[in-house]
Amino acid sequence: MRDTRANRLLFQIGAVLFALLVTVLVLFLAGAQPFAAYKYIVLGALGSWDVVTNVLVSWVPLLLATSGLLVTFTVGLWNIGIEGQITLGAVFTTWAMRLLQDSGWNPTLILVLALLAGILGGTLWALLAGVLRTFGGVNEIFGGLGLNFVATALNIWLIFGPWKRPGVASMSGTLPFDRALWMPIAAGSSRLTPATLVMAVVGIIAVYAMIEGTYFGLRLKAVGKNPKAAYILGIPTWQNMMASFAICGVFAGLAGAVQVTAVYHRLIPSISSGYGYLGLMVALLVGYRASLAAPVALFFAALNVGSIQLPIILKLDSSLAGVLQGTLVLFVMLGNGIRARLIKKGT
Amino acid sequence: MNDAALITSIAGVLAAAAPVLFAVIGETISERAGVLNLSMNGMILLSAMGSFAVALATDSVVLGFLAGAAIGAFIAFVVAFASLTLRQSQVAVGFVLAQLCRDLSYFLGNPIMGKVGPRISQVPIPVLERIPVLGTIFFRQDAMTYLSFVLIVLAWFFIFKTRPGLVLRGVGERPAAAYIRGANVNRQRYVYAVIGGAIAGLAGPIYSLSIKAGWKGTISGLDGIGWIVLSITIFGGWKPFRAAFGAYLFAFLQWLGLVLQPSLPSVPSQVLQVAPFPLMILTLLFVNIGNAEWVDRSLARLPENVRRDIAKVLRALNATPPAGLGTPFEKE
Numbered sequence: 001m002r003d004t005r006a007n008r009l010l011f012q013i014g015a016v017l018f019a020l021l022v023t024v025l026v027l028f029l030a031g032a033q034p035f036a037a038y039k040y041i042v043l044g045a046l047g048s049w050d051v052v053t054n055v056l057v058s059w060v061p062l063l064l065a066t067s068g069l070l071v072t073f074t075v076g077l078w079n080i081g082i083e084g085q086i087t088l089g090a091v092f093t094t095w096a097m098r099l100l101q102d103s104g105w106n107p108t109l110i111l112v113l114a115l116l117a118g119i120l121g122g123t124l125w126a127l128l129a130g131v132l133r134t135f136g137g138v139n140e141i142f143g144g145l146g147l148n149f150v151a152t153a154l155n156i157w158l159i160f161g162p163w164k165r166p167g168v169a170s171m172s173g174t175l176p177f178d179r180a181l182w183m184p185i186a187a188g189s190s191r192l193t194p195a196t197l198v199m200a201v202v203g204i205i206a207v208y209a210m211i212e213g214t215y216f217g218l219r220l221k222a223v224g225k226n227p228k229a230a231y232i233l234g235i236p237t238w239q240n241m242m243a244s245f246a247i248c249g250v251f252a253g254l255a256g257a258v259q260v261t262a263v264y265h266r267l268i269p270s271i272s273s274g275y276g277y278l279g280l281m282v283a284l285l286v287g288y289r290a291s292l293a294a295p296v297a298l299f300f301a302a303l304n305v306g307s308i309q310l311p312i313i314l315k316l317d318s319s320l321a322g323v324l325q326g327t328l329v330l331f332v333m334l335g336n337g338i339r340a341r342l343i344k345k346g347t
Numbered sequence: 348m349n350d351a352a353l354i355t356s357i358a359g360v361l362a363a364a365a366p367v368l369f370a371v372i373g374e375t376i377s378e379r380a381g382v383l384n385l386s387m388n389g390m391i392l393l394s395a396m397g398s399f400a401v402a403l404a405t406d407s408v409v410l411g412f413l414a415g416a417a418i419g420a421f422i423a424f425v426v427a428f429a430s431l432t433l434r435q436s437q438v439a440v441g442f443v444l445a446q447l448c449r450d451l452s453y454f455l456g457n458p459i460m461g462k463v464g465p466r467i468s469q470v471p472i473p474v475l476e477r478i479p480v481l482g483t484i485f486f487r488q489d490a491m492t493y494l495s496f497v498l499i500v501l502a503w504f505f506i507f508k509t510r511p512g513l514v515l516r517g518v519g520e521r522p523a524a525a526y527i528r529g530a531n532v533n534r535q536r537y538v539y540a541v542i543g544g545a546i547a548g549l550a551g552p553i554y555s556l557s558i559k560a561g562w563k564g565t566i567s568g569l570d571g572i573g574w575i576v577l578s579i580t581i582f583g584g585w586k587p588f589r590a591a592f593g594a595y596l597f598a599f600l601q602w603l604g605l606v607l608q609p610s611l612p613s614v615p616s617q618v619l620q621v622a623p624f625p626l627m628i629l630t631l632l633f634v635n636i637g638n639a640e641w642v643d644r645s646l647a648r649l650p651e652n653v654r655r656d657i658a659k660v661l662r663a664l665n666a667t668p669p670a671g672l673g674t675p676f677e678k679e
Contacts, residue, residue, distance in 0.1 A: 138631045320454050323447065323454050
């Protein structure tokens with residue numbers, strides 16, 4: 001078999017069909033009607049203007065996380081600690097908001113400072129994973145996982161301890177911020193904030209331009225492809241790794257800041273909402289190519305939002321979205337492997 | 348706390364460590380052969396849910412345990428197939444399976460959530476159970492806890508004292524050399540990945556049919572165990588006894604968190620439950636830091652006697668992964 005664009009497309013379509021087939025089997029196993037489930041997912045994601053805006057609301061943090069991960073993947077790092085980086089972004093944002101909410105300053109200024117604080121939090125947490133990796137020899141996957149749990153613990157401790165609601169602390173999070181401190185919502189929608197949408201779109205374009213169009217991006221690629229060769233050619237390894245950790249931390253921190261200022265308007269226990277891990281899945285599915293990240297992230301966001309109503313309508317768990325996403329990534333990966341094997345045999 | 352309560356608690360720690368032990372030993376065997384099975388977290392959840400579902404439907408705990416092992420073996424087979432045969436990134440496939448199996452267990456487990464099913468009970472060993480202190484600690488456990496004790500010794504004996512164990516270490520450490528010596532590297536890796544997966548798969552039913560009987564979905568408290576298992580495997584330096592020490596330390600720290608809870612009312616229980624995790628990072632740091640180049644350089648500046656002592660400590664803690672871990676073997 002030859003390496004052509006046509007058979008690449010064929011394999012990708014095949015992978016999608018296989019993923020759909022397997023989820024149909026899973027649905028049968030769960031005693032559900034597959035077509036009803038698919039129908040309600042589509043309706044739940046596209047059925048009304050309101051749910052479409054919800055998809056966009058969920059797209060923003062997912063795309064931000066994916067953008068950051070594309071940078072760490074370029075340099076060959078598995079930044080699994082991104083969940084914790086999002087959480088720390090949210091924690092720092094909440095901290096800044098609490099500090100400034102009674103200052104009487106201009107709300108826009110407070111929001112900008114809060115976003116910057118979130119970026120700082122995400123970056124610091126990412127650099128911590130970077131230091132553990134480059135100077136402590138701790139693999140970024142295990143260091144990052146540990147830091148994720150620490151971030152969750154810190155977050156819960158703040159919600160139940162120092163930042164608890166007046167009266168009784170609860171899983172519903174801290175006291176919501178004043179409406180004046182919410183990110184401005186678009187006219188005619190209930191939750192969509194145009195400013196965050198702009199941030200996510202500018203972010204992915206910047207990452208694409210940086211990886212594909214700058215010397216810095218080229219250096220990251222060189223380190224990612226072969227760190228030893230890059231080092232011999234005079235490209236410093238650990239400096240570039242730290243830089244990519246920091247950039248990913250910026251995006252993750254911003255995602256956390258968006259969750260606080262534009263989505264929940266407070267700090268909640270599961271503030272990262274799993275967008276970090278989902279971002280990893282998106283990055284894997286697009287084969288680390290920035291050009292495809294935005295549409296695939298939108299599709300994943302649509303699956304997530306579309307399955308929210310499943311427990312109520314069909315008594316099915318909403319984790320069906322995760323099953324669909326997981327099988328999709330798995331089969332695309334297997335498809336790539338089978339195709340590469342056939343090409344190798346053919347030559 | 349009085350003596351009797353303390354002794355029961357120690358027995359409880361040994362039982363709580365059993366599933367972690369099975370998973371860590373399974374992962375150690377797989378990684379010794381060169382296959383990093385990162386799917387552990389989702390796999391344990393899926394095997395816990397699946398084995399409970401099977402035990403519930405058939406009213407047989409034995410079939411439940413077999414189902415758990417089968418799920419573990421199957422997931423490990425997918426990791427091996429995707430990475431060894433199809434040359435996909437082992438980390439990527441493992442991570443995707445970790446997420447997929449987790450969501451699959453929540454989705455498929457929905458109908459059996461909170462149901463009461465069969466579970467295994469304690470089997471006191473006659474005579475031995477009446478030994479003061481030790482009897483309660485070691486000989487009033489359930490079958491799987493006894494088996495976990497045996498497993499440590501068995502795994503150590505197999506890996507370090509038998510000929511197949513030597514080949515196992517060879518295909519993970521020096522695949523090219525093992526190949527020249529006549530070992531079929533990829534077949535060996537398949538076999539040990541699947542066997543390791545089956546052993547690790549038993550961790551699920553030990554939870555759902557014994558120490559955390561039943562299936563409670565997202566509040567089962569099992570999400571995260573698999574990641575800890577992977578850290579303990581590193582901490583254990585791919586040696587069964589050291590890995591067992593890690594598993595018992597983890598179970599002890601979790602128990603300590605529960606005991607300290609009443610005396611620290613201002614700290615939410617969720618915080619103490621994750622206390623082992625930062626400690627795990629610290630231990631990983633100590634285990635790995637001896638491999639870092641800057642440590643050597645800064646040690647060289649210290650006076651001879653101090654340097655020798657520090658180097659000795661670092662060497663004792665140090666653990667180096669199998670050289671061929673995660674990299675495919677290609678015969679040229």
